[in-house]
Amino acid sequence: MSLRQNVNYIKDEFNNNEKMLEGLIRFEKWFKHYKIPIIVLVAALISWFVVYNIMSYYQEKQQLKIANFYEKALLGDEMAIQSLKQSQSKLYDLYLFQKALSSNDQVILEQLQSSKDPIIAKFSKYQNASLNRNIEVLNLQDSTEFGYLQAAFLEIEKGNFKEAKNILEKIQNNSPTKDIANALEHLTIKGIKE
Numbered sequence: 001m002s003l004r005q006n007v008n009y010i011k012d013e014f015n016n017n018e019k020m021l022e023g024l025i026r027f028e029k030w031f032k033h034y035k036i037p038i039i040v041l042v043a044a045l046i047s048w049f050v051v052y053n054i055m056s057y058y059q060e061k062q063q064l065k066i067a068n069f070y071e072k073a074l075l076g077d078e079m080a081i082q083s084l085k086q087s088q089s090k091l092y093d094l095y096l097f098q099k100a101l102s103s104n105d106q107v108i109l110e111q112l113q114s115s116k117d118p119i120i121a122k123f124s125k126y127q128n129a130s131l132n133r134n135i136e137v138l139n140l141q142d143s144t145e146f147g148y149l150q151a152a153f154l155e156i157e158k159g160n161f162k163e164a165k166n167i168l169e170k171i172q173n174n175s176p177t178k179d180i181a182n183a184l185e186h187l188t189i190k191g192i193k194e
Contacts, residue, residue: 066091074098090117097124106131126150145177152184 031038070091072080084092093115100108109131112124126147129135135151148170155164164184171181 070095090115090120093117093120100124101127104131130154145171145175145181149177149180149184152181156184 066084066087066089069080069084069087070089073084073095081095084095093112094117096108097112097115097120099105100112106128109124109128113121113128115121115124122144123146126144129147130150133154135154148167152164152167155161155167168181168185171178175181
């Protein structure tokens with residue numbers, strides 16, 4: 001390297017160091033100016049993280065406790081049933097739904113139609129309609145596919161094969177219940193031919 005190249009190299013190094021020093025001085029001024037908001041923001045984020053984890057842990061413990069109540073309630077433990085009821089969990093509605101299904105209890109099914117869980121409410125409505133043989137409710141446009149299946153089955157029992165076939169046609173081809181619907185539809189075809 002020549003002397004000139006060495007001098008240019010040293011100049012470039014000084015310029016780079018000077019720019020880096022200027023950047024550090026600017027950052028230091030900026031940090032001093034915004035130090036308190038930055039510390040508050042970092043403290044808030046850490047606090048949020050800690051509170052979030054504590055709440056998650058607490059909710060998980062509560063859910064496990066309620067799940068234990070549910071398991072014991074299914075075995076007939078009266079204290080667990082009361083604890084489950086007091087928890088105001090959707091699992092209490094599920095417990096009642098299972099109990100109503102096993103005993104065909106229309107009163108409980110009627111109550112469960114206003115459940116917080118929309119699935120339990122809907123299935124309670126359709127199970128109650130099925131027990132009452134209320135085809136109109138089972139065949140409503142907002143009915144589930146299971147409601148359609150039950151309505152079609154009740155129509156087949158009555159001998160109304162064309163109505164059953166029309167109901168079964170409401171079930172879409174990509175539905176998991178389509179195979180059952182096709183089996184019921186074969187019953188309607190058999191009934192129509194007779």
